[in-house]
Amino acid sequence: MTHTHTQPGGDTLDAVGLRHVGAVLSTVQIVSWGVLYYAFAALQSSIAADTGWSSVAVTGAFSLSQILSGGVGIWVGRHIDAFGPRRVVTAASAVAIPGVASVALAPHLALFYIGWALVGVAMAGTLYPPAFAALTHWGGTQRVRALTTLTLVAGLASTVFAPLAALLEDLVGWRGAYLILLAGLVLITVPLHWWGLDHPWRTTDPASLEQPTTSRAAVQAAAPPTAQAAAAVRSRPFVLLAAANALTALAVFAVIINLVPMLVEQGLSRNLAAVALGLGGVGQVVGRLGYARFAAVTSVTVRSVVVLAAVAVATAALALASSSAGVLIVLGMVLGLARGIYTLIQATAVTDRWGPTAYGTVNGILTAPALAAAAIAPFVGAALAQVLGSYADAFLVLAAVAGVAAVLMVGATPKDRPALQDVDAEPGAISELR
Structure with missing residues (x-):
């Protein structure tokens, strides 16, 4: 029914x-x-x-x-x-x-x-x-x-x-x-x-109705969904966004999959390392609880760059930290916090830039390079550790990769974005969840 x-x-x-x-x-x-x-x-x-x-x-x-x-x-x-x-x-x-x-x-x-x-x-x-x-x-x-x-x-x-x-x-x-x-x-x-x-x-959108248009964003908003998707994926900001997402996925998932071996290398037991990996999820939850307030006071470009920079810094800190279990677990949670916010930035990346029409198509294309990067991430992390001699050194390289992604994200927002008055990003948007 x-x-x-x-x-x-x-x-x-x-x-x-x-x-x-x-x-x-x-x-x-x-x-x-x-x-x-x-x-x-x-x-x-x-x-x-x-x-x-x-x-x-x-x-x-x-x-x-x-x-x-x-x-x-x-x-x-x-x-x-x-x-x-x-x-x-x-x-x-x-x-x-x-x-x-x-x-x-x-x-x-x-x-x-x-x-x-x-x-x-x-x-x-x-x-x-x-x-x-x-x-x-x-x-x-x-x-x-x-x-x-x-x-x-x-x-x-x-x-x-x-x-x-x-x-x-x-x-x-x-x-x-x-x-x-x-x-x-x-x-x-x-x-x-x-x-x-x-x-x-x-399967049809009211935005596709004929209406006077005066800007590129307005023309795109009035186009059929398939035309909107094609225009979005051919744009320079989309290419930069896809590249930044792919590099971020490479860094993040190489760290996730290789975190347990890295922590074991640092002296933690396998079970404690698994617990540390799990506690990164707590960090993700904390980051997502604060996302609506963060989004309300930042532009899409600023919050994307800040969060990717945080991923880079937290990854480097893990590599440079002492072998104290408490310090490593806390840093893992901090990285989880940044990763948690970034998940929501990914979820809203298309609507923040090109509106919600044809979201599934555009997001599917945007996500594909990131998934490919995530696929090779375990190999990259393990190979870096083998070539460099330690997982800690591998994490420093992965931190640099995330830093490059942050730089690319600067140009990943169209200058002429469609008006998105219906995006709910007020500080109280998730107050009922707290």
């Missing part, structure tokens, strides 16, 4: 409908990120040790999933713009089940890779981009609040699942850990996506 929690004259959801969708997507995000992504960060060394497969081969399978996710994600974004998210994200959730099962049960490396290939397809339809597209479309003037709520909850995925995966590995091995975590996909993500996203989806 189709829900009718929509505003008159369109398919923007009312407060009740938006809270319902937000709760559904938030629940799915924490489980999907936890099982499909963060569990691997905690289990990768155990997989290599147990199977005898090289760490490069094991990480390569995970990287394959990221590359496939980026490619499939472009199609997913276009499909969502045209038909809505319900069918495609439910199908992706279903694909994750045989994918994770294949990873857990793989007797040889070939099936392990096939499993991660299926997981990559599932990631394209279950992680942030499709959820961002759904909330941007259905949220209307409340989309920033809805996106903040989503990322607040999803930010806890590492906090919950990295230590949980390590604990399960101690009890039943890495294969048993994945099989237990698989239950969350079966019981939560598939049914919630199918029954929780049954809302109307309009």
